[in-house]
Amino acid sequence: MKTHCVNSPTRLTDDALLARVHDLARCERRTTVELIAHLAEMDRRRLHLAEGCSSLFTYCTEVLHFSEHAAYNRIECARVARRFPLVLEKLAEGSVHLTAVRLLSPHLTPDNHAELLDHARHLGKRGVELLVASLRPLPDVPSLVRRLPLQPAPMDADQSMLAEMEVTGASLTGMEVRGTTTEGRRPGGPVVGEPIRVAPAPAATVKPLAPERY
Template sequence: MNLRSLSHLSNQELLRDLAAIVARDRGTTAEMLAHIAEVDDPRLYAQEGFPSMFAYCVQVLHMSEDTAFKRIRAARTARQFPAIFEAVADGRLHLSAVVVLAPYLTEENATELLAGATHKTRAEIEWLLAERFPRPDLPERIEALSDLPAPNLSAGPAAGHVKELPKSLVPEPVASSTPHGKVTPLSAERVALQTSIATAAYENLRYAQALLGHQLKTSDIAEVIERASEAIVREAEKQKFCATSRQGTGRHGSSADPRHIPAAVKRAVWKRSRPYGTTGSRS
């Protein structure tokens, strides 16, 4: 397709056509999930010499590892809860939503959870599940990073007899060798934070922990991070919005500059615009 052929379309026509294409894509995606489910259940991929649906999707259908995993997981979940097919087709649920919901869905709660996840982002659904199914805090774990070996991908159909793998053994996408920050909601008020920091930053955290000593309620370094984040926010807001703990108009009650915004007004604006309360609560 020559993309330059779209140049004759007006802005409204482009927006209209894009919405129509996305709608068709959702319908096609739901149909693809149904086909994956039907190929997967009787293990039709084995007839083609592949040990798993995952290998078939990657080697024959040329999906990426992440794409194959997500579609297979969504297809199996939709086969168990058929309402998902229609929800994907009409855009109420995206594939990431189905994958996130999958471990929590039961015959008893499926209708409620699917409705609650309608038109929500992945992050919003993770918060929804954390509030509905709270988990305990993760234990503190510090480990040094080393280079991870590159993943060994299968090179095609297995020679000779194919040994079929259980569905539960379908490989998941391999993590990147360069870790990124990850936030996992645990409950309405707690999250698990996984990230990588410089050794110097870690030493600073430990030093701050030693300086605070008995001021800390626990020996968990998470409390040091919480205190540090609160201090950073206070300092940054003070610099950006003239925020202070004092009330009043300050030393100068007015300004000759008509565009000048008094500090008291700035404070009121940022207090109203803060996404969470002063304690970090989402409520």
């Protein structure tokens, strides 16, 4: 039997719709925090082994069917929350998100975790990355000069035709290299080979090394 588990919002007024969205966001945060707390205890007991999974990550992706990114974020938050329960409070109130906790996790200590979580309040991912960069500034990336690949010289019409015939395995029988067919007809115009494409270099990524340095 087909059931509808989602109430249609189309009949709600604007004010009711906005209020409902806020309520659902709070419910989602509360549910996520509860899940993280349970994953932390499950990780402590290593119950994933009894379920036939070699790791909690495998359990989250293959049994709970989370994406790799979602599983990784939740597991990292669960392990941080075991050390610093304040993380669960911050997640529940919505002042920090899962990605922020994951990025901060290597830098949290008993002395600084409350302060860092306050500094990360309502910051996006980029803002948290800058906060992390201010904690442990990295040296500038050394300048690098790379030699660009040489552009092959363009082939003339005859060379282009030969290359194309060799690649496709076409027979040269009855055809002259200079473009004369077996019936004495010449092609209507010169054959121009396709330009040789050089694979572009991979796009560079920009990450903060320290405040105002990337």
